Amino acid sequence: MMKEKEIMIGLIFFLALFTAPFWLNVGNSVTAAPEVVISAAAGEECLFSAAEMRERHMQILDEWRTVSVREGKTLDLSAGGAHIGFEENCLTCHANREEFCDACHAYTAVNPDCWDCHHSAGAKS
Amino acid sequence: MLEKALRGGKVYYAWLALLLAVIAAGVLAWLYQLRHGLGVTGMTRDVSWGLYIAQFTFMVGVAASAVMVAVPYYFHNHKVFKPVVILGEFLAVSAVVVCMLFIFVDLGQPARVLNVLLHPSPHSVMFWDMCVLAGYLLLNITIGWTMLSAEKKGVSPPRWAHGLSIAAIPWAVSIHTVTAFLYAGLPGRHYWLSAIMAARFLASAFAAGPALLILICLLLRRRAGLRLEDGAVTSLAKVVAYAMAANVFFFLLEVFTATYSGVPAHAESLSYLFFGLEGLHALTPFMWAAAFLAFAGLTLLITPRWRRSLTLLPWGLAAVFLACWLDKGVGLVLAGFVPSPFGEVHDYSPTGIEILILLGVYAIGALVLTALYKVVIAVRHEEA
Amino acid sequence: MSGKKISRRRFLGLGGAILAGTALLPAFGAALLPPGGGGQSVRYGMVVDWRRLTAEDIARMSRACHEGHNVPAVTEPGHEVKWLWGESFDRVFPEWEAPYAEDPRALSLPVLCNHCESPPCCRVCPTEATFKRADGVVMMDYHRCIGCRFCMAACPYGARSFNFTDPRRYLDEIRGDYPTRALGVVEKCDFCEERLRLGLEPLCAEASGGAVVFGDLADPDSAPRRLLAANFSLRRKAELGTGPNVHYLWRGVEADA
Numbered sequence: 001m002m003k004e005k006e007i008m009i010g011l012i013f014f015l016a017l018f019t020a021p022f023w024l025n026v027g028n029s030v031t032a033a034p035e036v037v038i039s040a041a042a043g044e045e046c047l048f049s050a051a052e053m054r055e056r057h058m059q060i061l062d063e064w065r066t067v068s069v070r071e072g073k074t075l076d077l078s079a080g081g082a083h084i085g086f087e088e089n090c091l092t093c094h095a096n097r098e099e100f101c102d103a104c105h106a107y108t109a110v111n112p113d114c115w116d117c118h119h120s121a122g123a124k125s
Numbered sequence: 126m127l128e129k130a131l132r133g134g135k136v137y138y139a140w141l142a143l144l145l146a147v148i149a150a151g152v153l154a155w156l157y158q159l160r161h162g163l164g165v166t167g168m169t170r171d172v173s174w175g176l177y178i179a180q181f182t183f184m185v186g187v188a189a190s191a192v193m194v195a196v197p198y199y200f201h202n203h204k205v206f207k208p209v210v211i212l213g214e215f216l217a218v219s220a221v222v223v224c225m226l227f228i229f230v231d232l233g234q235p236a237r238v239l240n241v242l243l244h245p246s247p248h249s250v251m252f253w254d255m256c257v258l259a260g261y262l263l264l265n266i267t268i269g270w271t272m273l274s275a276e277k278k279g280v281s282p283p284r285w286a287h288g289l290s291i292a293a294i295p296w297a298v299s300i301h302t303v304t305a306f307l308y309a310g311l312p313g314r315h316y317w318l319s320a321i322m323a324a325r326f327l328a329s330a331f332a333a334g335p336a337l338l339i340l341i342c343l344l345l346r347r348r349a350g351l352r353l354e355d356g357a358v359t360s361l362a363k364v365v366a367y368a369m370a371a372n373v374f375f376f377l378l379e380v381f382t383a384t385y386s387g388v389p390a391h392a393e394s395l396s397y398l399f400f401g402l403e404g405l406h407a408l409t410p411f412m413w414a415a416a417f418l419a420f421a422g423l424t425l426l427i428t429p430r431w432r433r434s435l436t437l438l439p440w441g442l443a444a445v446f447l448a449c450w451l452d453k454g455v456g457l458v459l460a461g462f463v464p465s466p467f468g469e470v471h472d473y474s475p476t477g478i479e480i481l482i483l484l485g486v487y488a489i490g491a492l493v494l495t496a497l498y499k500v501v502i503a504v505r506h507e508e509a
Numbered sequence: 510m511s512g513k514k515i516s517r518r519r520f521l522g523l524g525g526a527i528l529a530g531t532a533l534l535p536a537f538g539a540a541l542l543p544p545g546g547g548g549q550s551v552r553y554g555m556v557v558d559w560r561r562l563t564a565e566d567i568a569r570m571s572r573a574c575h576e577g578h579n580v581p582a583v584t585e586p587g588h589e590v591k592w593l594w595g596e597s598f599d600r601v602f603p604e605w606e607a608p609y610a611e612d613p614r615a616l617s618l619p620v621l622c623n624h625c626e627s628p629p630c631c632r633v634c635p636t637e638a639t640f641k642r643a644d645g646v647v648m649m650d651y652h653r654c655i656g657c658r659f660c661m662a663a664c665p666y667g668a669r670s671f672n673f674t675d676p677r678r679y680l681d682e683i684r685g686d687y688p689t690r691a692l693g694v695v696e697k698c699d700f701c702e703e704r705l706r707l708g709l710e711p712l713c714a715e716a717s718g719g720a721v722v723f724g725d726l727a728d729p730d731s732a733p734r735r736l737l738a739a740n741f742s743l744r745r746k747a748e749l750g751t752g753p754n755v756h757y758l759w760r761g762v763e764a765d766a
Contacts, residue, residue, distance in 0.1 A: 069650050072642060074706060087686075117651060117688040119677075162692045163656075164673035169587025173661040173671060233656020233671060233693025240636040240655050251635040251659055312629050312749040313665025466667035467600040471587070 034107050037099035047082050047089060061086055061114070087118060126270075126277065129503035130496035136348075137499070144492045151485010154478045155230055163233055165478045172462040172473040174231070176455070176483055181227035182304060183333070183454035184490075186326060188220035188261065189301040190334020192294050193364050199291060205357045208505075209342065210290075211276075214269035215497040216338055217297070221262040223490035230482050250306045257300045264293045269497070277504045301326050308461065316394030316461045325375040326453070331368035333449035335361050336442040341498075343439060349502050359433055362442065366426035369445050373419055376452070394460040397470065402463065407472035408456055415451035418444040552626075552645040553700055554726035554754035555711075556733040556742065557619060561720040564617045567595035571619070573716035574698070579689045581672075581679035588673040592698040593621040593713050601745060601757075618757060619713065619721070622647060622668040622698040623745060626752025630660035630669065639695070645726075645754060646700045654694040661695060665746050666753075669697045726754060 016023075046053065048060065067073040068084045076084050083089060094100045097115075105112060133141075158165050168175040191213035197203035198210050229235055246252050268289050275282040305323035312318065339361050345351035383391040396402060398412045425431045425441030432438060463470050475483070562570075574580070574593045583589050598605075598616040624647045630639050631647060638653035639660055661669045675692045683689060687703065690696050700723075701711035714721040724731040729738075736742075737756055744753040 065652055069648065069652065070640070072644075072702075072706070113691065116691040119683055119685075119689055162672065162674050164585065164588050168673070170589060170661070170670055170673075171587060171667075173658045228657075231657065233658070233695075234654060234691070235656075237636075237653070237655045240638070240653055244636045244653065246635055246637050248632050249635040249659070250633065251657065255635070307659075311633070311663045312751060313746060314662060461662075466665055467596060468603040469600070 031107070034099075034103035036104065037096060038094070046093075047076070058112075086114070091118075126273065126500050126504060127496070130499045132503075133499060140495065141492070144488045144495065147488035148485050148492065151482050151488060154481035154485065158230070158478060158482060159235065163231075165476060167473050167475045167479060169471060169473070171465045171469065171471040172459060174458055174462070175473055176475050176479060177227045177231040179454050179458035180483060180486070181224050181231070182307075182326075182458060183450055184220045184223045184227065185258070185301055185304040186330025186449075186453065187334040187337060188217045188224060188258075189297040189327070189330045190338070191217040191265065192297040193331050193335045193368070194338070194361065195290060195294055195297075197360070197364075199287075199294070203360070205354050205360065208351070208353055209338070209357055209361070211269050211272050211501055212342060212498065213338055214265045214272075214293075215501065216334070216341070216494065217265045218262060218269065218497065219490045219494035220334075221258055221265070222493050223486055224258060225262075226486045226489060230486060250303060250310060254300075254303045254307060257296065257303050261293070261296055261300050264289055264296060268293060273501060273504055277508065279508060298327065301330050308458075313466060314461050315390040316457075316463075319379060321375055321378060325372065325379075328368050328372035328375055329449045329453050332365050332372050333446050333453075335368070336365045336446040336449075339365070340439060340442050340446070341494075343435075345498065345502065349498075350506065351502055352505065355435065358435070358438070362426060362432050362438055365442060365445055366423070366432065369419065369423055369426065369449075372449065373423065393464050397463045398456050398460045403470045405470045405472045407474055408459060411451045411455050415448045415456065418451070419448035422448055550727060551643070551725050552727040552754065553624065553705070554645065554724070554733055554756065555700075555714070556722045556736045556756045556758060558720045558722070558736070558758045558760070559616075559618045560758070560760045562617070562619065562717065564595055566717065566720065567617055567619045570713040570716045570721070571595065573712045574621075574701075576682075576684065577687065577701075577712045579676075579680055579684050579687050580696075581676035581689075582681075583674060583676070583679045585674065590670040590672065590676065590679075590696065592670075592696070593619055596620050602743065604746070604748075605743070619717075620666070620668070620745075621713070621755065622700075623666055623751070623753030623755045624700060625754065627750060629663040629665065629751060633659045633663040635659065642702075644705075646702050646705070647697075648699055648702065649694075649696055651688075651690055651694050651696065656693040656695065658695060665749050665751065669695050671695050 048056070053060075064076065064084045064086065067076075074084055076082050091097075166175055166177075194206050194209050194213035198206040229238060232238060241252060241255055268286055271286040272282045272290075275286075302323045305326040308314070308317035309319060309322035339358055342351060342353055343358065346353050380395060383395050393402065397406075398408050399416075400406065401409050422441050422444030425437055426445065431441065459473055462473075465471060571591075571594050575582070575591075578592060580592050581590050595617045597614045598618060599607075599614055601618045601620055624641075624645055626645075628639075628641055628647050631637075631641050634640070635657060636653050636655055638650045638655070639647065640650070641647050656671070658671055661671060672690055672692050672694055676690050677683070680689065701709070701713075704711060709715075710723045711721075714723040722733045722736055724733040726733060726737075728734060733756070736758065741759040742756040743759050744756055747753065
């Protein structure tokens with residue numbers, strides 16, 4: 001049929017477009033996952049274990065913001081009654097935003113908008 | 126069937142290219158707005174909704190007006206409307222697409238638009254508006270497409286499609302009623318706080334929508350070989366005449382209450398629209414143009430001899446359509462913000478970016494409409 | 510033929526019923542008001558003894574509020590962001606015409622969110638980004654706001670501001686212990702809920718030199734309630750039924766004497 005040629009051209013174009021990220025990155029070296037640099041003040045304990053934080057910090061923060069803004073709650077009972085507060089509870093110790101937050105976010109290409117408003121983590125990126 | 130939209134003559138391709146160019150410009154302008162915020166528009170803290178929301182409001186009316194073809198066809202067995210029913214439904218489809226896009230480009234945080242679904246708020250009229258609009262879009266795509274497929278196969282459409290077509294009629298009324306409720310339930314905005322708002326909205330919709338539909342049909346009959354009897358055109362024009370008369374009547378009711386009672390809150394927005402307030406009168410030329418066009422259009426449409434003349438009719442319809450657009454797509458939303466809660470008067474005028482985005486949205490609607498109508502005409506030519 | 514007619518009539522009846530149902534749904538919705546409201550034990554409110562305030566006092570209160578909450582000092586006309594500011598009497602109470610008063614424009618009053626009993630802004634918000642707390646504070650959840658500005662159209666007091674531009678650009682100094690806002694969200698006064706948590710009074714009350722009295726209006730013994738019991742007072746556009754919780758003490762010229 002006459003259409004066969006057109007279909008083939010379309011298919012090739014589609015495949016090229018679809019696989020473009022692979023072709024464009026051929027030859028680029030794979031960067032290793034960044035090490036999280038922890039600059040916590042000595043003696044202070046984190047609310048959750050490092051493994052739990054790594055896995056769930058986005059859910060924890062999301063939940064915190066909801067219960068604190070909308071329900072006015074200030075204590076997180078799952079964290080042993082710790083005061084809810086991203087800035088007070090996390091960023092006072094982990095003040096090295098570039099190494100502690102941005103490095104991984106950049107590596108995983110996520111772009112959280114926390115910093116649009118919560119600026120007190122000091123340095124801008 | 127959709128592949129039929131890809132084949133056409135030179136003029137057709139040129140039209141598509143033009144639409145795509147306008148869309149591209151609109152998208153670029155929107156990206157600029159996304160980056161710099163709604164401050165690139167003419168909106169302010171005092172006039173906090175502008176042309177986007179005004180166009181949204183107007184186009185909900187165009188979407189709802191498909192009923193004006195469906196009611197005579199389904200309830201009064203007005204067979205001459207048969208070729209127009211699908212066109213009315215597809216006009217509704219593209220109008221709803223335009224409405225949704227206008228809401229979207231008006232958002233300050235468009236990335237969060239799905240919060241409306243994530244946190245449904247039944248106390249908000251906007252939530253209901255979203256529900257009825259989405260439902261109406263689905264209904265019309267399904268009905269239009271099913272009926273067209275049946276037409277292509279030369280069979281009568283399935284019974285469920287008939288049921289849906291009938292369900293779409295009260296649904297169409299609901300979309301514009303709920304849209305009127307966006308405005309009519311706000312305390313302190315006296316130009317909108319009026320029980321007649323929904324009725325006025327429907328009347329102006331049933332004038333402007335069918336007027337647009339006839340104009341498009343006449344164009345397609347001349348340029349694309351759409352088969353359509355004169356009878357369908359003139360009887361739909363009658364609908365426009367009645368609806369426009371009702372629309373003007375409802376508007377005059379507002380004018381009476383405002384002027385005879387003398388209550389300033391009722392009168393101020395209207396005086397601003399027609400005479401300006403505190404030396405500001407950005408909208409007065411538009412409103413006087415609307416008044417003149419409404420009068421001229423009604424005269425042309427009410428006089429039977431002129432309504433039946435296919436040379437004069439398009440002028441009458443265009444006048445009515447423009448009058449409704451100026452009243453609802455410009456005046457109504459903007460004047461509701463005048464005077465402000467502090468009794469101040471603020472003019473609004475759109476920026477170039479805003480107009481580019483507006484044109485882009487309309488071009489997307491026109492593209493959807495073009496593709497759908499192309500399919501309809503191609504299917505009908507094929508079966509002939 | 511006649512059978513067809515009856516079914517058409519029945520259909521129209523049914524259609525009418527459906528239509529009426531759709532029309533009434535939002536009204537039912539209004540009854541399903543956002544959480545909070547009924548049965549509350551605390552109702553925060555404010556009494557403004559505005560005759561004691563000069564334009565400079567109000568400017569000081571406004572500064573305290575805006576600096577404390579990182580409210581950007583946007584200069585472009587129409588894009589200003591304001592939580593608390595001064596307006597002349599004839600603008601705050603346009604319905605209280607005083608055509609023969611010496612100069613109602615010379616009198617200045619602080620205006621802010623009224624934290625209404627029945628807030629139209631919360632009613633219209635499609636995401637509950639603005640909502641009324643059990644203690645009466647009309648809150649903003651800046652994480653959830655989609656920036657549709659329906660609340661601005663609904664607020665009869667002009668108390669809401671939209672971030673038309675990037676607010677950070679208009680902050681010379683960012684106060685560390687309070688967030689800023691993002692581009693494209695609506696913001697307003699929240700009665701200093703961050704201070705209420707700590708048992709402190711709002712910044713404007715603190716900066717007013719005693720002319721603004723804040724407290725629990727549900728408690729008949731609270732300071733604002735005692736003031737309201739002993740004096741005549743006004744609320745902005747109370748005829749709209751919004752139930753503003755900011756009261757303006759009415760004291761005539763004799764109060765100055």
